[in-house]
Amino acid sequence: MARALEVLTEGAEEVLAELEEHPSVFNSALSSAMVVAQVRCAGDPRAAKLETWEAWTAAMQVGSAMFAAAVAPEGSSVECRIAHKMRSIPATGPRYYTHPGNWIAAYWLAVIGRDQERVTALCNVPLGLLRRPEVQFDEYIYHWVDTLQTGWLKRPGMQEKLVAAMQGTDPEHLVVGDRELTLKILYPPINLFYRYLRQDYDAFNAELAKALEWHKEYWTADEDRSANIEGFVAVGPLAITCLAYDAGFPIEVESEYLPKHLVQRTWIGEFDT
Structure with a gap:
């Protein structure tokens, strides 16, 4: 694993080095950083090491920079700190990778990183910018993004948007998404957010345990999934748990999919982000 980490880190650093000259590599940069x-x-697994926090922070910085560049005026550039280095990245406008999947990933990372400025900037990204003709998503995903943006910016109508997002995950309404992926990976953060809003501590912990069990079921269902790095951490449930922890919820669930020190924001303020 140590050698694999070394190779992956070197690869991620190489992609990051290209961002200022070739922002078209943003999609690869975010994927490799995550x-x-x-x-x-x-x-x-507990994120007890500073190096782990640095890696999560770098991923957060890439995700936020992706959308900062997308909304920046044509011909301008954005100054972004990524992996301890200030970088000047040209405005990109909407691209194939500025879709709701990457927006949600960027939002999760900013929430986990407790970076309110980045969360606010992401929530001000126009929903229309995320509708990319190159990539198709079920409509509930857009309702979900709208819910998160509306809630963070304290705009009216969040409850109705959340209901639409939850209803849209019904397998009968899916057009694009895989049913198992939707049920076990994409729906649980929406459900957890609902429990978070209701401030029902017991229900939140019960649904969190269920979400992590579904995560495990999905990512260990076969050999290929078990080897997929994407399943090592339950990123969506982790982000909602961070919101709940910061709101004073007693988090009673422990899991290797839910790094303790990311939940408890142990490393916040350790270095400039």
Whole structure:
């Protein structure tokens, strides 16, 4: 695992080095940064090491920079700190990778990183920018993004949007998404967010335990999934748990899929982000 981590880290650093000249590599940069963060947790499941926090912070910085560049005026550039280095990245406008899947990943990372400025910036990204003709998503995903943006910015209508998102995950309404992936991976964060809003501590912990069990079922269902780095951490449930922890919820569930020190924001403020 140590050698694999070294190779993956070197690869991620090489992609990051290209961002200022070739922002078209943003999709690869975010994917590789998230892979490194997840692999760090494979060897450090509680995220007790500073290096693990650095990896998650770098992934957060890439995700936020992706959308900062997308909304920046044409011909301008955005100044972004990524992996301890200030970088000047040209405005990109909407691209094939500025879709709701990457937006949600960027949002999760900013929430886990407790970076309110980045969360606010992401929530001000126009929903229309995320509708990319190159990539198809079920409509509930857009309701879900709208819910998160509306809730964070304290705009009216969040409850109705959340209901639409939850109803849209019904297998009968799916057009694009895989049913098992939707049920076990994509729906649980929506359900947890609902429990978080209701401030029902017992129900939240019960649903969190269920979400992590579904995560395990999905990512250990066969040999290929078990080897997939994407399943090492339950990123969506982790982010909602961070929101709940910060709101004073007693988090009673412990799991290798839910790194303790990310939940408890142990490393916040350790370095400039």
